[in-house]
Amino acid sequence: xYATPRLLIIDEIGYLPIDRLGANLFSQLISRRYERGPMxxxxxxxxxxxxxxxxxxxxxxxILDRLLHHAVTLIVxxxxxxxxxxxxxxxxxxxxxxxxxxxGEI
Numbered sequence: 001x002y003a004t005p006r007l008l009i010i011d012e013i014g015y016l017p018i019d020r021l022g023a024n025l026f027s028q029l030i031s032r033r034y035e036r037g038p039m040x041x042x043x044x045x046x047x048x049x050x051x052x053x054x055x056x057x058x059x060x061x062x063i064l065d066r067l068l069h070h071a072v073t074l075i076v077x078x079x080x081x082x083x084x085x086x087x088x089x090x091x092x093x094x095x096x097x098x099x100x101x102x103x104g105e106i
Contacts, residue, residue, distance in 0.1 A: 003032040007040065014045035014053040023054040027063050034066040041067065 002008060018026065033039055045053055047068075050060040079087060086092045 002029055003036075005037070007038050008033060009040045011042050013041055013043040014049065015043075017052075018054050020055060023056055023059045026054070027059050030063050030066050035070070039067070 030039075043053075047064055050064060051057045054060045054063065083092060
C-alpha cells in the first residue's frame with residue numbers, strides 16, 4: 001500500500017523511537033520504494049542519530065544507504081516556525097546565538 005504512491009511523504013522520522021518490528025517494516029518499505037518513486041522525509045534528528053531512532057546500527061545504515069543514494073538533503077537551521085508567536089511574545093528565548101535551536105535538522 002505505501003510502496004505504490006507516486007510520492008511518499010513521511011514526516012517526523014525520529015520524533016518517537018521506533019521499535020525493532022517498526023524498524024524492520026520501515027526498512028522493507030524503503031527497500032521496496034528504492035529507485036521506484038520519490039520520497040520526502042522530514043526529521044529533527046541528524047543522520048548520525050538514526051542508529052538510536054531505529055535501535056539498530058545495521059538497519060539505520062541500510063535505510064540511509066538507500067535514501068541518500070539519489071537524495072537531495074536540506075538542513076534547516078533556526079527557530080521553529082511553530083514557536084514564532086511565543087518568541088514574539090517573549091515567552092521563550094531564541095537559541096540562535098549558541099548554535100542550538102528549538103527546531104532541528106531536516
